Amino acid sequence: MLTFEDVTGYFLKAAGSIQLMTHPEYWTNARTLEREFACACHVGICEDIEQRSTCTMSFGWGPLDTVLSLEGPSGICDFFHEPEQDCSHQHTATIPPLVIELTYTLPLQGVALAEETLLSLTQMLRLRASEHSKRTIETRPGVSMVLHENRLRPEMLTLHQRVELPIWHPDGLHGQFDLHHFYARPQIDEGEESPAQLPDDPRPEEWLPQVMVEVCQDIVQVLDALDTTLSYNISSNN
DSSP, X not given: OOOHHHHHHHHHHHHHHTTOEEEEEEEEETTXXXXXXXXXXXXXXXXXXXXXXXXXXXXXXXXXXXXXXXXXXXXXXXXXXXXXXXXXXXXXXXXXXXXXXXXXXXXXXXXXXXXXXXXXXXXXXHHHHHHTOSSEEEEEEEEEEEEETTEEEEEEEEEEEEEEEOTTOTTGGGGTTOTTTTTTOOOOOTTOOOGGGSOOOOOGXXXXXXXXXXXXXXXXXXXXXXXXXXXXXXXXXX
């Protein structure tokens, strides 16, 4: 069984093991029964955080995740009908993965950069961040603007990454990109016993702790890449 508390605990333990500073927050929507987790992360001491890059890791945990965690695939059938062995609700291959959002910010510290420099900088950030990320499937750079003396000026660089964890996929981590797993199941004659007819058991607790370590390692490397890239470009323009 994997719970919301397990997932957040795995992440915080992994972050602590590599000296990644964390500031976690938790929310619960009493009406929808959805839970959310957000954690600001950085390296170094907290007093220097305004001058360095930071990352906010966040994800949501919905009622479907709770049902799968407590009762397994068969629990979903109880919402619709009596459990049946050949029911598609018994299989987890088509259930969406747990999505982790990584949002990085890097203050420009009042440095005025030309538009061409900003464009080159965001492209370099995307390339370097992608090179240092094992688990992310998407990287989007951006620039946050602020109105100053009736003019828009760049205030900070932003970077958004997305990690998808197939915690309910029957093949576990190996099924991350296997979107056709459910449809590829062999047809079994009625009355014939086969493991394919049984509810799936992805056992995410066996591999998720190590994956969280890799996610935290990615965060540390991307944070370093952001700081290094900005320092290099500022030095080149002085």
